[in-house]
Amino acid sequence: MGIAKIDGAAKYSFKQHTPGENASALIYACSVCDFMDIDTERYEVVAVTGNSMGWYIAMACAGALDADSAIDVINTMGSMMQDGLIGGQLIYPEIDAQWRRDSDISALIDRVIETICDEEGCELFTSIYLGGYRVLAGNESGLKRAEEMLPQVDERYPMRLYNHGAFHSPLLEQVSEKGLASLGEFLFSKPQIPLIDGEGRIWTPYGTDCSKLRQYTLGDQVTKPYDFTKAVQVAVKEFAPDKVIVLGPGNTLGGPTAQALIDINWFDWTSKAEFSSAQQISPKMLAMGNEEQRSQVLVKR
Known part of the structure; x- marks a missing residue:
């Protein structure tokens, strides 16, 4: 169609x-x-x-x-x-209830990424800095481990993004x-x-x-973190x-x-x-x- x-x-x-x-x-x-x-x-x-x-x-x-x-x-x-998604993404907040950045949460996310990447078969990366949220990209093993390690917030996060590949990461x-x-x-x-x-x-x-401009758009913009913030x-x-x-x-x-x-x-x-x-x-x-x-x-x- x-x-x-x-x-x-x-x-x-x-x-x-x-x-x-x-x-x-x-x-x-x-x-x-x-x-x-x-x-x-x-x-x-x-x-x-x-x-x-x-x-x-x-x-x-x-x-x-x-x-x-x-x-x-x-x-x-x-x-x-x-023909098939490469990896996936999830989103997680790094702000408090008043939308102010929480440096402790940001540090926790960074530690989780580092820990998971040290595990065999797991890949996880920062994909997007999205205002008060961090979007993470990875393979299935890495994303599952992130869902296990990141504390639940508001019974919503960490949240998988449906039909999203591992955009803005080396997996692409x-x-x-x-x-x-x-x-x-x-x-x-x-x-x-x-x-x-x-x-x-x-x-x-x-x-x-x-x-x-073309090289950035089709190169680093695809494979490295996108900092919308x-x-x-x-x-x-x-x-x-x-x-x-x-x-x-x-x-x-x-x-x-x-x-x-x-x-x-x-x-x-x-x-x-x-x-x-x-x-x-x-x-x-x-x-x-x-x-x-x-x-x-x-x-x-």
């Missing part, structure tokens, strides 16, 4: 909509449509970033990939594991090699808007080397936006984005309570998956 038919299905199917070869294109379409709906008469987009697959979307929004190139890259990378070396072999430099352009990657590096309209923090420190707009679909990145900002006391937010209170008075973060906030971003008709 083609993507258009899946998108137009009468009901959401977890089994059909979440595999990478389908989810990637659907998420891309939703996010890019959101980006195109931003009222540029009221909002000047000064920089763009994204998380994990959102890096490809960020490149499309910034103009580093045109429409055809973006779907080519996204379809290629999203379908690399359609072959995926990186296939991507580099399949996707040429001609697909990549200098961004029209500054672009912040998962290492906190800024790719500018004037200084971007397209060969290096750093990307958000660099974006606000370097470009000082009045508002932070979070594209859809949904609002899953709203919390991690706010947590990344709380971590550096941005907008004078030092806790979840302060963030929530400030958002009620005059929201600085506008999530397009939130209907009320979305209305503040859209072109008024």
